[in-house]
Amino acid sequence: MGVMAIYFMIGNPNMADDGFHYQGFTESLSRGVIDFKSFYGFMGLSILSVPVYWLTNSSIAVIYTSMLMVMLSIPLAYQVGKHLYGTERAGVFSLIIFLLTPYPYTTLMRGFQEGALSFFILLIIYGSIRVRSWTGLAWAFAGIVKPFSLSLFPLFLPDLFKKKNIIWFLIIGLIIGLSYLLISYAQVGHFINNAAINSYSGSFDTGNPPPLVESFTIGIKGFLRIGANFLLAYRKIMISPFIVIVGSLMLLMTNKVPFRSRFISSVILNILLVGLLSFSFSKYILPAAIILGLASIPFIERKWWYMVIVFVDSISVFIPIWNFFGMVYWPKLVVYLIPFWTAILMYIIFESSNKKHAIKG
Numbered sequence: 001m002g003v004m005a006i007y008f009m010i011g012n013p014n015m016a017d018d019g020f021h022y023q024g025f026t027e028s029l030s031r032g033v034i035d036f037k038s039f040y041g042f043m044g045l046s047i048l049s050v051p052v053y054w055l056t057n058s059s060i061a062v063i064y065t066s067m068l069m070v071m072l073s074i075p076l077a078y079q080v081g082k083h084l085y086g087t088e089r090a091g092v093f094s095l096i097i098f099l100l101t102p103y104p105y106t107t108l109m110r111g112f113q114e115g116a117l118s119f120f121i122l123l124i125i126y127g128s129i130r131v132r133s134w135t136g137l138a139w140a141f142a143g144i145v146k147p148f149s150l151s152l153f154p155l156f157l158p159d160l161f162k163k164k165n166i167i168w169f170l171i172i173g174l175i176i177g178l179s180y181l182l183i184s185y186a187q188v189g190h191f192i193n194n195a196a197i198n199s200y201s202g203s204f205d206t207g208n209p210p211p212l213v214e215s216f217t218i219g220i221k222g223f224l225r226i227g228a229n230f231l232l233a234y235r236k237i238m239i240s241p242f243i244v245i246v247g248s249l250m251l252l253m254t255n256k257v258p259f260r261s262r263f264i265s266s267v268i269l270n271i272l273l274v275g276l277l278s279f280s281f282s283k284y285i286l287p288a289a290i291i292l293g294l295a296s297i298p299f300i301e302r303k304w305w306y307m308v309i310v311f312v313d314s315i316s317v318f319i320p321i322w323n324f325f326g327m328v329y330w331p332k333l334v335v336y337l338i339p340f341w342t343a344i345l346m347y348i349i350f351e352s353s354n355k356k357h358a359i360k361g
Contacts, residue, residue, distance in 0.1 A: 001071045004105070007338045008070075011109055011329045013063045019111015022046045022062045026053050036184040043180075044145030045116045066108035066115035073098060073119045080126045084258055084294060092350050093301050097293040098122075099343040100314045101239050103283060106321050106336075109329040114283050117146045121290050128155035129259065136160065136169025140177045148284050151273055154265035223275040229282040230289070233316040236324060237282050238289035240313040246299050247292030256298045263291050304351065311344055 015023060021039040025046040028035040030053045036043075045062055052068075053061035074095065081094020101118070108115035120142035127135030135156045142149035159165055231241045250257050251264050270288040274280050300306045318326075322336050330336040 001074045003338065003342050004071050004074060005067075007105075008067045008109075010331070010335060010338075013060050013109045014328065015060055015063070016110040017112075019062065022049070022111055022113065023059065026050055026061055030054060034183060034187075036187040042113070042144055042146055044141060044143075045113045047144075048116065060111070062111050063108060066111075066113070069119040070105045070108065070115045073115075073122055076119065076122045076126060080122050080129065081294065081297060083126065083129050085297060089301060089350075089354070090297050092346065093297045094294060096343045096347055097239070097243065097296075099339040099346075100310070100317065101289070101293070102318050102321050102326075102339065103236060103238050104286070105339070106325050106329070107283075110325070113145055114286060117142070117149060117283075117286060118290065120145055120149055121152065121287050124149065124152045124155060125290070125294070128152075128159070128262070131156075131159050133162070133164035133168050136165055137173040137176070140169070140173030143177055144180045146286075148270060148273060148287055151269035151287050152266050154262045154269065155259065158262075217276065217278045222277055222280065223271070225280050226271055226275055226285060229274075229280065229285055233320050235282050236320050237317055238286055239293055240310055240317055242309050242313040243296045243300070244289070244292050247294070247296035250295045250299055251292070254298075257295045260295075263295060267291055307347055311340075311347075314340065 018041055021041050022043065022045055025035065025039040025041075025043045026049040028039070029046065030050045039046075045065060048069075049062045049065040052058070052065045056064060058064060077098035078091040078095045080091075082088060082091030084090065084094075098118075104114035104118040120138060123138045124135060124142060126132075127138055139149065139152060139156065142152075156165070160169060229235050230237065230244050233241075251260060251267070257263065267288045270285055274284045277284070300310055318337060318340055322333055326336040327333075
């Protein structure tokens with residue numbers, strides 16, 4: 001957490017694109033005004049940023065909030081891996097994989113929400129593993145951060161109908177989600193689209209965003225894009241293609257991954273949701289990417305050279321994001337790669353420590 005704090009302090013945040021809308025909604029809400037008409041997008045991060053804005057009066061409060069959530073994701077990523085597989089080693093590998101997923105903690109520097117989304121994805125997975133009653137509430141709120149997190153519903157579905165879970169989910173979680181949708185509908189006249197057709201081509205009226213239905217289409221192109229979004233570096237992919245392939249094979253061909261059927265269901269739902277969109281980015285499949293990363297752990301922890309492949313392959317993740325985003329916010333590539341160096345160092349120290357204990361034992 002300290003390393004990531006220093007990393008963000010070295011960087012130079014600079015609001016861009018959708019970030020202005022998230023920040024604008026935060027500042028409006030801080031004054032008690034809910035304004036979906038002026039600011040398009042899903043505003044979960046903006047809601048969370050209000051206390052930060054009150055404390056800092058900063059024009060980049062949403063960026064500071066995302067930084068905080070990424071730092072909180074560090075222990076959370078460890079706990080997810082540890083409790084999923086029942087070993088400290090798996091927790092360390094889970095954390096390493098998180099550090100090797102740079103898109104969320106890079107684009108937050110421009111006000112984007114993926115840093116917050118990755119936190120909620122990990123929180124939902126953790127709550128599902130530990131059978132926590134608040135998991136449905138975390139899921140409902142995550143849906144107004146980015147709707148792609150809704151594909152994680154199968155993770156806690158088998159435990160949903162326990163009394164406490166029903167209270168948290170139906171009474172609190174759904175009230176939050178439905179209230180958000182109804183208020184936005186009342187102000188705009190339709191369910192708001194976050195990345196609509198016309199927002200990347202043609203004329204896009206920020207004061208009158210197109211309806212959500214315009215984002216969906218039936219066809220094969222959307223699903224072909226998903227393959228590219230998982231594997232082709234120029235698409236600014238979320239995670240190492242090697243991890244994607246290994247994680248997929250582990251889910252499909254072995255029983256070594258706990259929550260296997262639930263993970264498969266969530267990945268399929270994420271793919272279906274994004275495949276039906278008329279336009280998509282790699283970040284839309286972040287829930288599936290995180291799940292595949294977790295599923296890969298039983299394989300990549302077997303031999304040291306599997307991790308060498310992961311580290312080498314992860315260069316194909318970092319470099320395109322550096323070229324497109326990172327160089328704007330950090331002074332040099334070697335500085336931008338601090339999380340990458342940290343992941344390598346963490347792996348070396350942990351493995352060396354384990355060998356010393358084994359020798360002593």
